[in-house]
Amino acid sequence: METKKMYILPDLKYGYDALAPHISEELLRLHHDKHHAAYVNGANAILVKMDKARTDNTDFDPKAAFKELSFNVGGHLLHSLFWKNLARAGKDGGGKPSGTIAKVIDEEYGSFDRFRKLFSQTATSTEGSGWAALTFCMETMRPIIMQVEKHNTNIYPMFRILMVIDVWEHAYYLDYKNERVKFVEAFWNIVNWTEVNKRTEDLLKL
Ligand SMILES: [Fe+2]
DSSP: OOOOOOOOOOOOOOOOTTTTTTTTTTHHHIIIIIIIHHHHHHHHHHHHHHHHHHHHHHHOOOHHHHHHHHHHHHHHHHHHHHHBBBBOOOBBBBSSSOTHHHHHHHHHHHHHHHHHHHHHHHHHOSSSSEEEEEEEEETTEEEEEEEEEEEBBSSTTTTTEEOOOOOOGGGHHHHHOOOHHHHHHHTTTTTHHHHHHHHHHHHOOO
């Protein structure tokens, strides 16, 4: 039988220093190489446990296993999306959205500034460890914001994530200490709108 696939830590598409000063090289290394890697390893460990239980024909605790799997896979996928929707400030990062995503945001939120304020408020008010994500609902054809707690709570099934920001303390503490608000402000300088627009157009098949 073909070897089953496992989760893999994706390489960053830019250098570890590319997002500085908004995210320092030291922080990005730690965040990607240690924290993201831990979720990949955590998810794979559950898969191995499940595979072993099947091979040995033994039971395992589904409640504990699937809770842990959801947490780790959520962490892996959200981080993968996060790295890709960031880019060097002044190169592909920052500025204002254009194209389809700009239209989608304007239609739903009235203006980019209104959206930016709401998204920032979502990110800064996420309880404990979590994320803010701009998603899209194909039933209502509206962008909808998710305020994700941990990596897997308050997720809307099937909603595609267009843009996400990690607001776990590990995402900013080294550079900003406890000032999450400053990190969220800095995030706008490194948003890769080309990628966010591509995700939107891919979803709408434009
Ligand atoms: Fe993170």
